[in-house]
Amino acid sequence: MHEISLVRNIFKTLEEAFPGQLGNISNISMRVGLLSNVQPILMQNAFAAVKQDEQDCRASLCIEVLPIIIYCVSCNKNTEVHNFKFFCSCGSPSRKIVQGEELLISRVEFFDSDMTRVRKQEDT
């Protein structure tokens, strides 16, 4: 249920950014934090299901799950959270989330990729 509405929003977001280009997208990369409650496998299924409604969309979906990282004020450093223990190695608790709540589209790839042109664009 929730995954379906998220996937619908992927398409909505992309349609806004690249009007009329949905059919030209070959891959969509997402970064989702461990706290976002998104299950990659459910997201993939929802994506496959919603894709059928979007005419000529041939894109694949690639999901990268990001671990939770918190910031400790006393040590001025970041620590990865394991087993949902929101404590720094110094023992101080912290809920300052540096990473882990993401729900982002990080990269969109297109068919018809004339790589030399892309490189040139990147160079300039």
Added chain:
Amino acid sequence: MTPKSNYAPVGSVWCDNTTMNLLKANDYVAKIIREKLKDLLVINLCSSPGSGKTTLMQETSKLLNEKLNMAVLVGDPETERDAIRMKQVGINALQIVTGGMCHIEAQMILQALDHINLDGVDVLIIENVGNLVCPAAFDLGEDFRVTMISSTEGDDKPKKYPRMFLTSELMLVSKADLLPYVPFSINAVTQDARDINADLEVITISSLNGVGLLQWCAWLERKIIEKKQKSFRIN
């Protein structure tokens, strides 16, 4: 997201900070709600289905009745039953039927605000859809999130639904009257929840025999006073 261009894109386009529409829109509306409800306390009450949220609302209104004015927005995928149950005991309640959806979104609250009279109300409690997963991602413009977990659900929930406990101010352990009959450790559940959220307050309650209800009402009163002082300072 990359700005629109007339050229068909080729190759890869890196998108920085493209937070998904859904959450962006929700957070925007949540901000509007927060702005609108500056003068009263707003609580987002979350739990699994059947933990005892509606029953607690009924008991809370009885206890607060003389002193404080409370209103409830209650979300359920279907039926108006919970709002009817609350109205029967005189609560100013309004049902939000989410149409099968597993969580309330800020937009639903904003719309509901046009249909509930909040004049003189001290605390608005939003009884969220019974679900510990999805509601965690949706800010409803509340001041505090309160998570309820009943003694019959098992004491392993915090680590299974960390985000909910991470973002909560208070955990209510409900149905305390059943503790003698079920393997449920208050210490274990508190320890697990405080691994996630060291500042989490915990109150054990029973709507059936009244245990902890005064403590819960005192918590509400304290937060109401704090909110009023804050809004007084701002105005």
